[in-house]
Amino acid sequence: MNTHPVVYLDHAATTPMLPEAIAAMTEELARLGNPSSLHNAGRRARRVVEESREQIAEVFGARASEVIFTSGGTEADNLAVKGLFWARRRTDPRRGRVLATPIEHHAVLDSVHWLEQAEGAEPAWLDVDRTGTVRPEMLRAALGRDPDGAAVVSVMWANNEVGTVQPVAELAAVAHEYGVPFHTDAVQAAAQLPVNFAASGVDAMTVTSHKFGGPVGAGALILGRGVAPVPVLHGGGQERDIRSGTLDTPAIRAFAVAAVVSAQRRMEESRRLAALRDNLIRQVLAAVPDAILNGPPPGPDRLPGNAHFSFPGCEGDALLLLLDARGIACSTGSACTAGVAEPSHVLLAMGADEARARGSLRFSLGRTTSQSDIDALGAAIGDAVARARRATAG
Amino acid sequence: MSGGVDSATAAARAVDAGHEVTGVHLALSQNPQSYRTGARGCCTLEDARDARRAADVIGIPFYVWDMAERFAHDVVDDFVAEYAAGRTPNPCLRCNEKIKFAAVLDRALALGFDAVCTGHYARVGDDGQLMRAADDGKDQSYVLAVLTREQIAHAMFPLGDTPKARVREEARQRGLLVADKPDSHDVCFIADGDTRGFLTRRLGPAPGQIVDSGGTVLGEHDGAYGFTVGQRKGLRVGRPTPDGAPRYVLNIEPVTRTVTVGPASGLEVREVTAQRPVWTGCAPPREPVECNVQLRAHGEVHPASAYSDGDCIQIRLHEPARAVATGQAAVLYDGDTVLGSGTISTTR
Numbered sequence: 001m002n003t004h005p006v007v008y009l010d011h012a013a014t015t016p017m018l019p020e021a022i023a024a025m026t027e028e029l030a031r032l033g034n035p036s037s038l039h040n041a042g043r044r045a046r047r048v049v050e051e052s053r054e055q056i057a058e059v060f061g062a063r064a065s066e067v068i069f070t071s072g073g074t075e076a077d078n079l080a081v082k083g084l085f086w087a088r089r090r091t092d093p094r095r096g097r098v099l100a101t102p103i104e105h106h107a108v109l110d111s112v113h114w115l116e117q118a119e120g121a122e123p124a125w126l127d128v129d130r131t132g133t134v135r136p137e138m139l140r141a142a143l144g145r146d147p148d149g150a151a152v153v154s155v156m157w158a159n160n161e162v163g164t165v166q167p168v169a170e171l172a173a174v175a176h177e178y179g180v181p182f183h184t185d186a187v188q189a190a191a192q193l194p195v196n197f198a199a200s201g202v203d204a205m206t207v208t209s210h211k212f213g214g215p216v217g218a219g220a221l222i223l224g225r226g227v228a229p230v231p232v233l234h235g236g237g238q239e240r241d242i243r244s245g246t247l248d249t250p251a252i253r254a255f256a257v258a259a260v261v262s263a264q265r266r267m268e269e270s271r272r273l274a275a276l277r278d279n280l281i282r283q284v285l286a287a288v289p290d291a292i293l294n295g296p297p298p299g300p301d302r303l304p305g306n307a308h309f310s311f312p313g314c315e316g317d318a319l320l321l322l323l324d325a326r327g328i329a330c331s332t333g334s335a336c337t338a339g340v341a342e343p344s345h346v347l348l349a350m351g352a353d354e355a356r357a358r359g360s361l362r363f364s365l366g367r368t369t370s371q372s373d374i375d376a377l378g379a380a381i382g383d384a385v386a387r388a389r390r391a392t393a394g
Numbered sequence: 395m396s397g398g399v400d401s402a403t404a405a406a407r408a409v410d411a412g413h414e415v416t417g418v419h420l421a422l423s424q425n426p427q428s429y430r431t432g433a434r435g436c437c438t439l440e441d442a443r444d445a446r447r448a449a450d451v452i453g454i455p456f457y458v459w460d461m462a463e464r465f466a467h468d469v470v471d472d473f474v475a476e477y478a479a480g481r482t483p484n485p486c487l488r489c490n491e492k493i494k495f496a497a498v499l500d501r502a503l504a505l506g507f508d509a510v511c512t513g514h515y516a517r518v519g520d521d522g523q524l525m526r527a528a529d530d531g532k533d534q535s536y537v538l539a540v541l542t543r544e545q546i547a548h549a550m551f552p553l554g555d556t557p558k559a560r561v562r563e564e565a566r567q568r569g570l571l572v573a574d575k576p577d578s579h580d581v582c583f584i585a586d587g588d589t590r591g592f593l594t595r596r597l598g599p600a601p602g603q604i605v606d607s608g609g610t611v612l613g614e615h616d617g618a619y620g621f622t623v624g625q626r627k628g629l630r631v632g633r634p635t636p637d638g639a640p641r642y643v644l645n646i647e648p649v650t651r652t653v654t655v656g657p658a659s660g661l662e663v664r665e666v667t668a669q670r671p672v673w674t675g676c677a678p679p680r681e682p683v684e685c686n687v688q689l690r691a692h693g694e695v696h697p698a699s700a701y702s703d704g705d706c707i708q709i710r711l712h713e714p715a716r717a718v719a720t721g722q723a724a725v726l727y728d729g730d731t732v733l734g735s736g737t738i739s740t741t742r
Binding site: 324 | 455457459501504505
């Protein structure tokens with residue numbers, strides 16, 4: 001068995017829980033009460049949930065009543081895309097188009113594909129440029145083609161693979177020119193950028209706590225007042241009838257703690273991560289001069305903790321295996337089909353060919369990343385690429 | 395790691411032996427089914443999950459390698475082409491030769507691994523020769539005999555010394571849920587077991603005549619590829635034989651699409667020529683050597699003498715054998731040791 005210490009460079013996948021969040025959750029786990037119950041035990045639990053809701057709302061620039069708790073980012077994306085599509089089409093049957101980028105997370109992409117196959121929706125894909133950015137003019141052109149036909153627009157705040165930060169406020173403003181609701185998947189952005197729901201003007205925003213030190217299983221769809229998606233989950237009518245199901249009080253409490261703590265540290269942490277990430281880029285390019293950095297150049301248009309490379313002549317999954325064997329954890333970024341790595345749909349949408357899309361790796365830094373992690377990668381990457389090249393050529 | 399009990403147990407034994415083990419599942423199907431239906435076929439998504447679970451229990455890294463394109467070309471296309479040419483191929487053999495101990499091994503060596511370990515029932519001797527497994531009934535040396543000494547040098551077969559029943563028991567003790575999973579039968583890429591249907595889909599109808607050894611036309615068929623030498627069932631011939639004896643397929647001629655049938659005596663073969671020889675247990679013998687030859691998977695052994703004739707093996711059986719099909723392997727044994735093997739090209 002592999003006995004190397006783990007160098008964890010996959011924070012975009014999930015992050016270690018903050019000790020404060022673990023402590024709060026553990027304390028809450030020992031307590032009893034369904035927040036929907038009317039009696040004392042229920043009231044106590046509900047107080048915890050509502051305080052958490054208020055804290056989370058404040059962190060993200062929203063009102064407490066705008067926070068709808070879900071089981072995570074995927075559920076919130078499904079609720080936003082499907083729910084808003086159904087709601088909009090119900091009011092006007094002409095509204096059959098869903099506008100989204102081809103670089104969305106699968107939780108949005110696959111929801112759109114499903115709406116197309118099962119619900120007769122018409123996807124309209126917004127072109128992205130070579131850095132993965134959607135320009136507001138593209139959205140305006142797409143909406144202008146058929147203004148009455150648009151049901152909803154969904155553009156992620158920051159891309160989980162190559163770190164591209166979108167001009168969300170401008171895009172939301174364009175959507176509103178046409179009266180179309182704008183949803184943004186802020187799952188990655190919320191961990192590293194100052195994300196403010198009210199200031200951005202978006203109508204719906206997805207966040208999930210395990211990307212910033214909270215537990216898996218606790219997320220939220222932040223919904224502007226007057227934006228009412230058709231529910232995906234029916235049942236007890238929780239969360240203003242929008243999302244039924246008993247609320248996970250311990251997880252929600254931990255979600256709030258993680259949100260507050262990480263927000264307090266965010267500015268300093270972003271600076272620290274950006275410096276480490278820039279050093280990582282330097283070291284990788286020094287070891288593999290023909291590696292290609294995918295996505296926008298380091299700066300305000302890129303997530304501070306994100307680096308993504310294509311290594312010509314290699315398969316990403318061979319590199320992953322080799323780095324894993326040396327205790328370095330990273331990701332090819334893309335979802336798997338039957339365990340077989342697919343070429344990154346994000347890179348393909350950005351104009352890369354299949355070979356480049358298959359030969360790439362994502363390194364994502366976080367709270368526990370230190371310079372020694374970067375140095376370990378720098379020391380390993382040259383040899384790993386050389387071996388992976390031999391394996392691919394064979 | 396196929397998701398079966400053998401490869402899972404083999405991996406666990408390799409870990410116990412102190413090796414640094416990584417589990418790999420081969421994605422070989424271009425359209426994997428989600429679930430296995432019964433014991434036929436292999437490598438559905440469910441199998442991949444079973445393999446991953448086993449790797450997690452054992453505590454080793456696990457990856458899925460996509461070999462579907464190579465497999466389609468080297469194994470499946472070859473299978474179809476051989477049947478189209480009137481021969482009876484053994485795809486497991488081809489998979490070992492071209493995929494498991496070639497494409498996979500090459501990639502593994504390039505990545506820094508030293509060997510490919512499988513759950514095959516076979517042994518490697520002290521001199522690097524391939525040998526039968528201890529469990530005669532499960533022995534798979536026949537489908538591994540196509541490997542060269544170089545390939546064998548990079549192969550590991552931890553189950554070779556154990557009976558299958560004990561392997562299942564061991565898997566159970568190790569907490570591997572696949573302990574009770576049934577073995578897969580037949581061809582892994584023909585999930586429903588209907589080889590004729592598969593070939594018909596691939597090759598299309600190719601009608602021709604069924605004749606006797608004298609050339610008299612007895613009936614018709616939809617495709618000569620649906621027959622194999624020695625076959626008795628599925629011959630749709632109108633008239634029974636004058637003496638009531640059953641008819642067998644004696645020969646398949648793919649160009650004229652003619653299938654010749656006749657009595658069992660017509661199946662007897664005394665001489666076999668095999669091409670593309672691989673000699674691993676001895677140097678290619680210029681003079682005939684005494685050996686036992688196996689002419690199909692799970693077939694009996696036939697005492698014979700054999701010698702190397704340039705790029706062929708000439709085999710003379712001491713007693714006639716029946717239903718020897720071209721395209722199968724002829725594997726020469728000296729006791730439990732594999733001397734060499736070749737692909738049967740002609741029989742007399």
